[in-house]
Amino acid sequence: MNTASRLGLYSAGLLAIFGISFALAKPLVPADVVARWTASDDRHTGHDAPAPIAATDLMGLSTAAGGYVLSPVSAPTTIATAGTLSFRIDDASHKPLTSYATAHDKQLHLIVVRSDGSGYRHVHPRLDAATGTWSIPWTWPAAGTYRVFADFTPSSAATSVTLSRTVDVVGELRPQAPAGPITTSTVDGYTATLSGTLNAGTSSDLRVTITHDGAAVTALEPYLGAFGHLVALRQGDLAYLHVHAMGGEPKPDDRSGPTIDFMASVPSVGRYLLYLDFQVDGAVRTATFVLDAGTTSTPPTATAPDHDTHGGH
Ligand SMILES: [Cu+2]
Known part of the structure; x- marks a missing residue:
């Protein structure tokens, strides 16, 4: 797919997201601001364009949206206890939702992460189509407050919905919030290196390169309809952001690598936690990154020429 049509698809996706977000944001956002977001059509080329992505501030931060409600989550309450995590989605008529559309190969994607960003699971x-109950065997590895995200598309809806709830797990808490940006992540001998910068209010190109023992990995396998699935969460509130993999959907036998390209949009400056699921030899692994988003005028990595003047020389 050429760049123009990729961007076209991306724009369509953004507009769909805005469709939901406007409904949520209306009471909070002045109408003229909403109009400006809607009118903005140069977000991919104009570096000084207004911040249309601000509407996604609210993604995944609510138990209810668009008439859909995430039920309380049932799960073990203590660490190292094997049990079941289960929940339900209710629709606008307060009945369990039992009919879902498939998106990225699945009817529902469950993301669970602790409040400090650790313990990510996708x-x-x-x-259970009879009751609308979703369930999966579950054990908590560490104590703390976790956010549980359900990302799904009702069969009667055109766009996905992301709802979340927090779950408390009893035990001694050892916070592990990252101290700085992390752009290299090694898991099972596979090293993922992230390049690119995040800028608030614009779409940012990100590239991940996968190596194994120093050699480029060229046998990446399709997973969830792409060669990599990237989730970005804003540190502090764990707002859930859409990240789009570049390129069309691969066929099952297609292979790729060592690079995976993404387009990410973040609504504000600050720190973001990124989680990349990728598949090699049938095994899915998760690489974790941390990036600080600046603005296009003051990139977070820039070093000011007068850097030392603040040191009291
Ligand atoms: Cu998923």
């Missing part, structure tokens, strides 16, 4: 629970 899994796919099983639906």
